[in-house]
Amino acid sequence: MNIRKIALVALMLITSGAAHAGASGNLGFASEYYYRGIFQAESSASGGLDYESDGFYVGTWAADVKDGLEIDGYFGYGGELADGLGYSVGYTGYFYTGDFDDTYQEINLGSSLGIFALDVAVGTYKNFSGPTQSYTHYSLSVEKNGFFGKYAAFSQDFSGKYLEAGYSATVGDIDLGITLLLNDEDLNTNGESDQALIFTVGKSFDFK
Secondary structure: OOOHHHHOOHHHHHHHOOOOOEEEEEEEEEOOEEEOOEEEEOOEEEEEEEEEEOOEEEEEEEEEEOOEEEEEEEEEEEEEOHHHEEEEEEEEEEEEOOOOOOOEEEEEEEEEEOOEEEEEEEEEEOOOOOOOEEEEEEEEEEEEOOEEEEEEEEEEOOOOEEEEEEEEEEEOOEEEEEEEEEEOHHHOOOOOOEEEEEEEEEEEEEEO
16 A cells, blocks of 8 residues: 555655665555645646665655645664564654645654554644644554554644554555544644545556
8 A cells, every 4th residue: 555645654665664675665545645644636647756674764655636736755773672662763844836735855764563552743834824733643553464453643833633544455566445534623724523535546666
């Protein structure tokens, strides 16, 4: 499931495979584009490139949004300690063409144990001509046999929380996914609680 913001554990997926060196790419489509519980577009096509080697990773990912493109860049390091305890640390920048949104930059910290993962992002939002805002986003995820769930929330200058649950599978070489998302009024642009049923399709490939 390569729609980063709907499959929804992109950095975790990258670092979990970090022991494998090489370049890879992905293409995807989502019936609705939400990121961290916030609606972005009615539908969205996306694509990305990644390179991983000895725990280090670097990559870029782009998606179409209303009135422009979102272009992300990220890098970092991930590994595993004794007894299956995984960890990761990295940086992500979110940049936009047009007037859809302004720049976000954040430090990403992650840990995992078995089917559970905890991810924390500490960042700043440029906020157009307004004052720069600070935020923390944290999420607790569980995944087993293709089924996944997530609880996540914001703090500092941002607020809101959301839940996700769904299933993903690879059929042939195609990644398919379905996600039910529930967010609160702080994350809904209409000022009301919201829910969405999101379908994703994607394909990943390695560069030999």
